[in-house]
Amino acid sequence: MSVVRRHLALSCAISTTLLALAPDAAVATLNVGPIQLSGNLQSQNLVRSADQESYAFIQNRNTLHLQLDYDWLQAGKFYNKYNIPFLASSHLFIKYRGAYDSIYDTTPGILEKEDIHGRAYGGLNFFEFAKLEGFQRKTFSIDGFSQSTRDALKFENQLREAYADIKFRGIPLTVRAGRQQIVWGETDNFRMLDRANP
Numbered sequence: 001m002s003v004v005r006r007h008l009a010l011s012c013a014i015s016t017t018l019l020a021l022a023p024d025a026a027v028a029t030l031n032v033g034p035i036q037l038s039g040n041l042q043s044q045n046l047v048r049s050a051d052q053e054s055y056a057f058i059q060n061r062n063t064l065h066l067q068l069d070y071d072w073l074q075a076g077k078f079y080n081k082y083n084i085p086f087l088a089s090s091h092l093f094i095k096y097r098g099a100y101d102s103i104y105d106t107t108p109g110i111l112e113k114e115d116i117h118g119r120a121y122g123g124l125n126f127f128e129f130a131k132l133e134g135f136q137r138k139t140f141s142i143d144g145f146s147q148s149t150r151d152a153l154k155f156e157n158q159l160r161e162a163y164a165d166i167k168f169r170g171i172p173l174t175v176r177a178g179r180q181q182i183v184w185g186e187t188d189n190f191r192m193l194d195r196a197n198p
Helices: 003-021 126-133 147-154
Strands: 026-032 035-051 054-074 087-101 155-168 174-179
Touching (some): 147 155
Antiparallel strands (some): 026 035, 035 054, 087 155
16 A cells, blocks of 8 residues: 555544544523523534645634524413413514624635636636736735625624514414514425426
């Protein structure tokens, strides 16, 4: 076995072991009476390599998900004390997502000098083509963004869902009011629209 193959086999074995022992995302749930607060914190790191000697991070995103479930009205009573007329029950749901990507602060960059197929730049390398088209080199990297643009891209701060389910007393009516995301799809393993099925 050659030294290169032995080095490759050892690298694969170490990588597999590290991936097997890597921790999962941090998840927490807290229940206090009718309130449930849950969330998780995760990190996603992506690396890009132009060749075997160089690499650069292209994403280092840290994401926080928080979710609040609150049965604030049960059996027509608020805190089991105050009777609310016309309402049988109500449930409040809030979902938040915040993210920070530090790539826009560290601004690493690898620019591909050659097209993988050799056709995109008309026989020129990337920098020659960009100069011919009148673009500056920094236009194609994160450094080329203004500070305000980088600040806008590096943070995500969204209240994804916030709604209340309200069930009325004495009439068969339930109302869901607020912002809700409905994600749907097919679960029968038959993809009708996106590709041919054999």
